[in-house]
Amino acid sequence: MTSRPWTLHPDRALPAEPAQRSIARELYQATAALPIVSMHGHIDAGAIARNDSFGDPAELFIIPDHYLVRMLVSQGFSNSDLGVRPRDPAAPFETDHRLIWRRFAENWKLYRGTPTRYWMEHELVEIFGITEEPSAATADVIYDELTEALAKPEFRIRGLFDRFNIEVLSTTDAPDADLADHAALAAEGWGERVVPTFRPDAVFYPDRAGWRAAVDRLSARSGVDVGDYAGFLEAVQQRRFAFVAAGARATDHGHLTANTTPLDRAEAERIFAAALNGPVDAASGEAFAGNMLFESARMTVDDGLVMQLHPGVLRDHAASVHETYGPDNGFDIPVAVEYARALQPLLNAFGHDPRFRIILFTIDETVYSRELAPIAGAYPAVKLGAPWWFLDSPGGMARFRELVTETAGFYNTSGFVDDTRAFASIPARHDLSRRIDAGYLSKLVAEHRLTLDEATETAVDLAYHLPLASYARR
Incomplete structure (x- = not known):
């Protein structure tokens, strides 16, 4: 007996209740084919500039996807077993990508019930036409089918970029980035499609390893002598303007806390001078980083970049994994975050300034209704970012809408961001977001709290117009 080909249900992730599902299906259809606006992510601009191929299935789906990797690590595999290259060039790691x-x-x-399962199903079936579910029995057949597809010109990154209907994609770049790949893309007419984002975390925390080297690179790239705090501020501002000239629309700040307390100028100068001469303690580092968020807001008023803040992640929780494999491999773990007091200095200074814009993200969903929704529902400079990292899941997205909408509405949110290094998952992630929003809106229609026309307009705005407007150049 021949089994039926693997297919995906057209109503996946829509509400189970029949009346709501019917409405949600209509709302989803209004958004399914809209262009993707991907304003927060980690795709390499160089890969797009070179029009790279993805090599093989392991290189495309597994090695760059920290969601997928960490699940297997949690079951006893090592990062090396999954092809993640250690820092030590002599250390062994798996190079057999078929294995x-x-x-x-x-x-x-292992991925049952996780968003990774949804994304992978979408990628394999919708993008690559795979007709059998992954298993020990089908692994080699699927690998060969994917490898054959990836060798075709239409499956190089630019071909997929067009196929995914990506209108604009933002990368994330260090302050000393030369932006040469973005310049090359702009020369080819891709300047409005692939834009950089200024990510200065490495130079904002003077207590962290590598800070002095990052500051030296900032000085070299900017051409500004960073021998004191004044020179440091000048170099940061200079690089921000360079990013603006390269098409950037936003900055991105991944701090541990949301502290935005400005320091007395003399204290900021003291901490900076001490850090140039040796390590400073964690309290000084956190104080300086909070001060630099305030300074970043001030700079935003001048250069027009949108400020993105996503605190609350204890980076590289597993010290040994971080030491072995480097940043972004040591497991990020959420921690509780306080926003109302922490953001008060910044919002008192800039929250009503029409030149200032900030998008707040969190993975501490306990603050959605208590702090973030009331803040976004009051300050015109603030929008709430989409559920992010551990919350970009069906349940996380649904809870976000339930907890935020009654206070902040829909139009104080920024639309979905995919925040991924796994390029092929971008359309899957946006598709899931559109389905969950359709489900939430269908409930409002079924309860006669919105008309179908209003819900349709809102669904389209959430999927497309709001992210464009939230990150628009000023």
């Missing part, structure tokens, strides 16, 4: 794919396929059931 890496087998390890994933044999453990497909």
